[in-house]
Amino acid sequence: MGVLSQYIERPVSERGAGIATVQISLIRPVSEAVKPPRALWVPFPLGRPLGPPNRPDVQIDVLRQTLALVDQGAAPALLDYPDIIEDEALGEEGWSCPVIFPSLEPITESDSLKVQLRTEVQLLRPWFDEGRRSRGRTTVGISGKGPDSIDDMLQVLVDFSAGADITVPDIFAHPMPRLLRFLTADIKAFYFEAVTAKPGAMLPDSDTLEEWFFLETMAGDVFYQVREKLVSADMLVLIANGLEDDEIDTRLVLNPGTTAQVAEEVVRSSGLSRELFKVSVEDFQEGLVGRFARSIVPIMMRDRREERAKLAKTF
Structure with a gap:
């Protein structure tokens, strides 16, 4: 400008x-x-x-x-x-999440994870409703569905993180994996609007909200898992096309040395679907490789997933 x-x-x-x-x-x-x-x-x-x-x-x-x-x-x-x-704002009450989640430890079993996510949503829903009432609006809805469908949105992410399933549920109109971008936006909006609805509390800045979401919620951990699947698919396509490790890091906006460190493991046990590979290949051919992975987790939080385990030990 x-x-x-x-x-x-x-x-x-x-x-x-x-x-x-x-x-x-x-x-x-x-x-x-x-x-x-x-x-x-x-x-x-x-x-x-x-x-x-x-x-x-x-x-x-x-x-x-x-x-x-x-x-x-x-x-x-x-x-x-x-x-x-x-x-x-000094005289106001400092910000904190208005609810206490049962556990910080990620559970890999899909059904157990879905139960934990439903619990998070149930605990946050009253605060979300309070925030929508006081603000008179909500930003949830970019996926085409409203706050009543947050559980369904999270289930799509869990299924994708488990097996890179890009089947589009009947209730959603957007194709996969583009749908992931819209779902993650709606889920974050739901969580953010809920935790900032407490009357009289000082509003947190954007960095504080991002840290809370990605380090203290199960939904945040699922976002990390979704991003890993997308990055793995893109990485394999770039490896197959003969790109060097440092160039792959640059293309996918990864820390230097990331590809060299994880490439062999990704090749051996990618757990990716053939359909997702096709999407990654098409993106590579159009010069758009990495576009979906970049939209799931903000840059400031991409390399901080290991902090979740450290944080869990303090509780």
Whole structure:
């Protein structure tokens, strides 16, 4: 956007529009490098450029200060929004998950895992309903199904993690494995909306929510298992096409040395379905290999699954 705004502000004689622009910056080093004509840097996490939810006073103030930059004569101009939100929240109750889950230990047996997941959903459902009531909305539904189908969504993930089953249940319309992307988005939305519904509690930042979900819930562990199946299929396709280990790491956005460490085990016991291989081959041929695996687990959490076992021992 910063580069685009430079073109928009160019005079008409230089094939620009001659229109003043303003923008909100979430990553200051990027804005410093790009040098947009006028930008307001805000100290909020990605996805919340206007500030925390349920704070219209802050959100309106951010908009006002951003629009006021149009009066800045000198460009480029990068101003900082004052970080006053944290001080106002000190008197609030600190955030914590409003429910206590029975166990952190992952269970590999499919039926037992499904029971644990149903328990999580049942414990979170009252808080989800409270959050939807207070907010007047929910973001669950990108898969085409609502919160009443969270159990079904998790069952699809469990079946896929067990045998890379890409059969699409009758209740869903999207094809596999694309459906996985939509299901994981809806499941995370359900969990996040539930645990942030406690009245009076300080809202956690996005990193805290991600850590809670992937390290403390069974659903988070299933996400890891789903990603491993997708990565394994893509890795085998790349190996079969003669790519070197370091290039495979780059293509699949893995830590350096990952392919060299796990490739032999993946080849020996992949546990993958023929149908999933076909999808990975098609993605490779179209230059899209790894697209589904990247959408399941965020980068900051991809290499932290082993922390679950350490966390479980502390309880």
